[in-house]
Amino acid sequence: MYVCDFIRFIEEFAPKELAIEGDNVGLQVGDNLEKELNRIGIALDPSLHVIKKAKDFEVDVLFTHHPLLKDPIRNFTGVIYKKLKILMEDDIILYSAHTNLDVCKNGLNDALSSLYGLKDVEYLYDNGLGRVGLFEGSFEDFLKITKTFLHKNPVVVKSRDVDENFKLAVLSGYGLSQSAVKYVSEKADVYLSGDLTHHSKILAEELGLVVIDATHYSTEVYGLKKIKDMLIDKLGVEVISLDF
Amino acid sequence: MYVCDFIRFIEEFAPKELAIEGDNVGLQVGDNLEKELNRIGIALDPSLHVIKKAKDFEVDVLFTHHPLLKDPIRNFTGVIYKKLKILMEDDIILYSAHTNLDVCKNGLNDALSSLYGLKDVEYLYDNGLGRVGLFEGSFEDFLKITKTFLHKNPVVVKSRDVDENFKLAVLSGYGLSQSAVKYVSEKADVYLSGDLTHHSKILAEELGLVVIDATHYSTEVYGLKKIKDMLIDKLGVEVISLDF
Amino acid sequence: MYVCDFIRFIEEFAPKELAIEGDNVGLQVGDNLEKELNRIGIALDPSLHVIKKAKDFEVDVLFTHHPLLKDPIRNFTGVIYKKLKILMEDDIILYSAHTNLDVCKNGLNDALSSLYGLKDVEYLYDNGLGRVGLFEGSFEDFLKITKTFLHKNPVVVKSRDVDENFKLAVLSGYGLSQSAVKYVSEKADVYLSGDLTHHSKILAEELGLVVIDATHYSTEVYGLKKIKDMLIDKLGVEVISLDF
Amino acid sequence: MYVCDFIRFIEEFAPKELAIEGDNVGLQVGDNLEKELNRIGIALDPSLHVIKKAKDFEVDVLFTHHPLLKDPIRNFTGVIYKKLKILMEDDIILYSAHTNLDVCKNGLNDALSSLYGLKDVEYLYDNGLGRVGLFEGSFEDFLKITKTFLHKNPVVVKSRDVDENFKLAVLSGYGLSQSAVKYVSEKADVYLSGDLTHHSKILAEELGLVVIDATHYSTEVYGLKKIKDMLIDKLGVEVISLDF
Amino acid sequence: MYVCDFIRFIEEFAPKELAIEGDNVGLQVGDNLEKELNRIGIALDPSLHVIKKAKDFEVDVLFTHHPLLKDPIRNFTGVIYKKLKILMEDDIILYSAHTNLDVCKNGLNDALSSLYGLKDVEYLYDNGLGRVGLFEGSFEDFLKITKTFLHKNPVVVKSRDVDENFKLAVLSGYGLSQSAVKYVSEKADVYLSGDLTHHSKILAEELGLVVIDATHYSTEVYGLKKIKDMLIDKLGVEVISLDF
Amino acid sequence: MYVCDFIRFIEEFAPKELAIEGDNVGLQVGDNLEKELNRIGIALDPSLHVIKKAKDFEVDVLFTHHPLLKDPIRNFTGVIYKKLKILMEDDIILYSAHTNLDVCKNGLNDALSSLYGLKDVEYLYDNGLGRVGLFEGSFEDFLKITKTFLHKNPVVVKSRDVDENFKLAVLSGYGLSQSAVKYVSEKADVYLSGDLTHHSKILAEELGLVVIDATHYSTEVYGLKKIKDMLIDKLGVEVISLDF
Ligand SMILES: [Fe+2]
Ligand SMILES: [Fe+2]
Ligand SMILES: [Fe+2]
Ligand SMILES: [Fe+2]
Ligand SMILES: [Fe+2]
């Protein structure tokens, strides 16, 4: 199998057109896509630590959810120099599927939706980010699933009581901006996402939206593990996880 | 004492000119500044909950750190309607001192600087936000102070060892954007602030900056309590805290 | 009848989607749309004077053509404080239909078109603002109608002679910017609107467009009176006019 | 005397640097400034009518207050074609002094200030536009002067009573935008300017500012006549007025 | 024949809608389109030199490829004064067909495509600018045609060998920005256009794109001559070329 | 000598603060500035060809006039991948001094000024770019120097005769935009720079500015050779030129 075969496979699974505008998805670093592919490293972040591990484990392709850079640069020193030097010296191709992997069928948001067994599921946003549907069970049932599969100790902002069988919204990663909390408060009773900050917490309380922060990391890694299993299953190559 | 006397006092203590551009400081809601002032409510946030308490406690002025609105509006319904209705019906003046109170002498950042007994203290940013100086003691000493006075259980991103007597940066509230982490990594060994999120954590690890998130709430309320004491001391009126 | 029924009725008559981009239409101030509706105040402007009368007459809903605010705000003092305080203390719902009411069928522009008995009527602008059609009669006939029904003493910029049976453009309110005069000069012989200013007058003379300023107020109130009659006719509630 | 001498004279009287940003002042049309100057036409507007008269009267220079164009163009047809053709064929130099003539010593605003014999006069705006000072007399005295020297029939928005000896603001031309009314309401009791429109009238009433619209034309032509007299007095050339 | 007939003819041949956004095409200078048309001057540029010749040859219409102005102006002195004065005094209508003439059927780009006998021709850009197709012959054949019909001494940036029967892109005028070179390098082997500058030359070498600069002038005049012949052929009027 | 010593030397000679806004000067690629420096490569452009030569010649630092990137990027493939890979694998530091080297004392513009022995030299632009002064000699003398030292065959746009002892403007690299030609036409009789294109040539003819294009390359390399000699003279390391 060649690198270009892997890329073709990923781009069928999570088409780049699904990414939201301004996102940096696809090939991040690399020139020769015709080289052979024996081992894939998979990670949430292309951090320096992950890239060093990718080198140690001699991966051919490093596949990450978060892109290498959001904001473009034109000078190369410090951390980004170190990252590029390792990737280039060791001929490691870096490829990212970010919001296209959140959005796509069987992607990170669908993974959360399945975890909670949501019924009548719809996109939370028109662009495909997030899911909202009916959770059949009590708030305690919901918390138990969250603690078992996502995070032992989530932050719970419980601004009001929740009846059994409630509307649940989920969004992998960071979905807790103030405008997001306002938007979701009109769509759901309970909202699970990551990276809760002070002002959003206050706003959720005012709006009566119950918010659970199960961390950016955990809400994305849950689905990434499914992706990893799928890659092992479908491609005849080794896949090793580097930060989960 | 009249409301305008209180405002004059605050604006001498925390001049509005110190606020960073675009901030919303000063009179938020109110028209008659000549009314008598017997009781002040003080709070971090002008949340609906706080405003209801302000009404229950019959305060004349509600003095908050965070402003009522950052982004302007032109329609009045929902939560903001409820807030304005209470304030207007009960003649409660809402006044906020935000980044001017962070920046000013004996303000929220100076309070943190004093807490750690920093030496050779300088502004962290040219605009006066944050403080950086020498902490005399070990990292364990630092953590002990943090846990005793700010937050029992802070998040610690310890990307490398810290020698005794280190450069410590502090910034009350939210100081942990990615650009802030990058900026501070060139100014200090350890950085205490609030509202840590995933990408900033990864970046701090890559840059070798030790970051402590003692929460947005706790890093600001610590200094607000000093302000409350000062108000009681200097003005002959009652001051009651409404969310701390 | 409830407030929400009134709103539903208005939004069928003058759908919000017809408003031009950036306009502020719909609910301006109010939270509980389930309250009973016995008396409607109708006005061109939600001025302080009108709002005081709305309170004196104990209206449940104040329905105006001009919105409360065009530019959004984030501090509440002075005139806007006084307006909001009255509306909130007396539970008066403020609702505005602005350019959607200009544009819609049987709205303010159609009222002017009917007044002059225009034939082969078309929208003056693609967005639905204004009307243009054939006026069957002499310029003196036209002036007589104007003086009888709109304004006793209109300003007439008569840059050239007008033959009988001419192309007449009408636009309620303010339609006399320089770019509007230029635009209309290619569509009509005579143009009736409001708020004429110096530079537009000079331009009309240069372009040979005959312009009549029957005032912003009168060109809008003419149609508002029809709306008032229609409301009385269709809804079982009292409707009183507050500034016309 | 040559055209360049005239221009030098005007630019000493009303330096171009005084003009507000974005204004179009100075040479509008013309190339040869070395030609002899025997007759100057002076006008408020370089309208087509004025330019035709300038040709008929064989002026060498047409000196106007309003510029030929505010917004730049790149195609030449219609009215602007006709204007340029006359000016170019007849070698008429068009020169404008706009906001620099409003602002300068003995310019259009100073003329209004002198008319009312204002005391303790200051700039209304920091950029030099408008004047504000003490009017010694009753509101009726003020109206009498206005009607005698500016306009027989000014529009008066009298939102409240005016005591004798009041603060009067004057601004030649158009000074009645809504933001201007708001600004002036904190500086003066009475405000005289031109081009009043509906929303500004309502706002003046709400803010309790007494506004008099003596027309854009009349408030500028009053000072222009003084300028004409001064030109006749100082330069040895004929000066004829073309639109006043 | 009248001027308006000529304009109608041109606008059928090169519809204005084909011009790229922001281009200035169509009537540049002139008001009376009903005047008789006996002689057309045609030129690449409406330069002062060309306009003087247009006057000397007493043309009724000056038809150019480049417009009079790209950026709009509001003051008229120096070169543009001289140009407008001649055109207006001598009643010469100036009309330009710029990118619409590049793009249209049998326009400037099609002329280049035909010159090289390209096969399987497509638009180079989606907006219709440029052409790309198969050149049947050797690079030497290509150079010979170029030197015979366009420019004796073109600049050739030959960054690599070119096989017989290669992909050739052509674009009349200026097509050699750095972004254009990058774009075309993925579409063709060889690229002919005009106005090559240093950075584009370096980039072409790095990307392995063979670039030929046959000058802006020559790549446009080649097609303009065809247009001239076509005008002579189709209209019963004299057409004289003024800068080629 | 270490790399940081070299950088310190250059930044004293051509301080980064002199660069015009938005320029990309200073360290382009590299992290360890403490490594030893034995051989410097100097070039106009960090082209792929130059970087390959830098590797072949085993330089420690590549010092170029043009920066690696003007516009920032966030994906690394193709030519930029190849460039970074070579630089990183071979530990070559890339450092650029661009407009700061044009502007600084004894920089590229001063080199041109000295070449022509200009008298009463001033900056051409306020920001330090270009030089203008008196050339003592005939236009033929000027051309002889140009052909001897800069380019055998410069493009000469001779729109009018030039008297002996004329005002000469020089600007290394690209100085021939249309706005530059207009600006310089009011400052000098003759203008030498590089990268002449069609529209600027026409404009120079209209404005009567004599323009000489001695190429972007040659007008910059002339001064770069002086810089190379100075580096050899002042630093005890080998300096080899890679594209001149
Ligand atoms: Fe994420
Ligand atoms: Fe805060
Ligand atoms: Fe209106
Ligand atoms: Fe004016
Ligand atoms: Fe062209």
Ligand SMILES: [Fe+2]
């Ligand atoms: Fe250059």
